[in-house]
Amino acid sequence: MARSSRYHSPYDADDLDWDLRIMGLVLLSLFLSLVFLLTREIIAEFAEKPEFQISNLAVSNLTVSRDLALTGNWEANFLVANPNKNLPLKLQGIRAYIYYHNKHTKISQRISLGQPVEVPARQERVIRISRMRVEQPDDVIVDEIHKRMNENSAVIFGLRLAMEASFRVIGTDLKFWCSSDCMRLRVELEGVWPPYAEAFIDGDGKKCLTSLVKKFWGGGEETSGGGT
Template sequence: MQNPSTPATGYPYPGQPAGTGNGYPPPPPGTTYSYSYYPYNAPPPPNPRAILFRRILLFLIALGLIFGTIFLILVLVLRPSLPNFYLNSLSLSNFNSSNNRLTGNWEVQFQVTNPNKKMSLSYEEVFCSIFYDSDSLAQTRISPFNQGTKDQTVLNASLSVVNTYVDGKVTDSINKEKARGRVGFDVRVMSLLGYRYGGWKGRRRVLVVWCEDVMVGVSSSTGSGKLEGGAKRCRVR
């Protein structure tokens, strides 16, 4: 017989409902507890081609930034300027316009100045053209040339047409001006312009020179004439 003063060691305790060991009632029949298992998915290994592509892209971006910075520094330090063009003289001979036909010889002289103190200039693919309004009358090619810093160059061009067809409205307009003793022409020069500083060469650009409203006094009897008003500064872009 167990001593009443000794703690009970069996289950259930006196007065405790059967089926529990913590004093709480048992769960209702059919009640279960489940635990879901989520397997750990390791990330896929990096694609070597994608890594190589990213590295190449970063390298190209860095290279572009480096060259862009160098170019910006050169531009800020050197301050490249466009050349100055002056039309010194223009003479016309054997000029005749009739029956939609045009004949004439133009002798043109320019003075070209390189205003840059640190950069030399090169002119390639040089073309000179004579226009009447927006109609091209004659064109010729000029030899390429170079200019050192602060250099001045005299540039000559000879243009001619012989019995060349032109639109009737052009000859009519020219003859009206010629009857008044002067005809206005436009002179254009186009070239590939390059900059050089020591061993560094800048990217070439297209140079366009316009000498507009060049008035030439023309004799109706001889068809010859010369530039009126002296040298004329041309627009450069």
């Protein structure tokens, strides 16, 4: 009875060893990617949101015409703080809105600030907003503002900032939409001619309520310390 024999190539063991090495590298790469993603998500989860504080709000040349057209030049200064220890912050596409009494009666807006505001970790920057475009609210609102102007009365305004923000986390950007509401800002109207008003804010400023919505990851350039 003939005995069967099998030929073993001297390269079989080397090929198997090479395949195992490739598989090991693939598994190691997947493991490191998973660790990177988990680390990034954990850092993002515990990132502290930026803090906004309005330090000045003023309006000059506030007038109401006979046909109840409202005009004026608004200016506001914000202090934005980045409380995070190792995460640079960038704010861009900043839009500002002035409201009368509440969030539903918009009377002025600044569409966008062209220059991004970059806030290094544990630092502060000032956002300056000026030349805001006046929108026309209902005639009832304009008439009420005009009445208070004639009486040299205080008027309550609100101001909202809306923007895209991002934290730099391990070489990538954690982006989110950010809004900051500063309500109940008491503005004292001083005379009708020339009309002028400025905000009276207790202490060094008034903190604003900040909310973050719709976080998403995206690539980005390296941020550098700076500001406007």
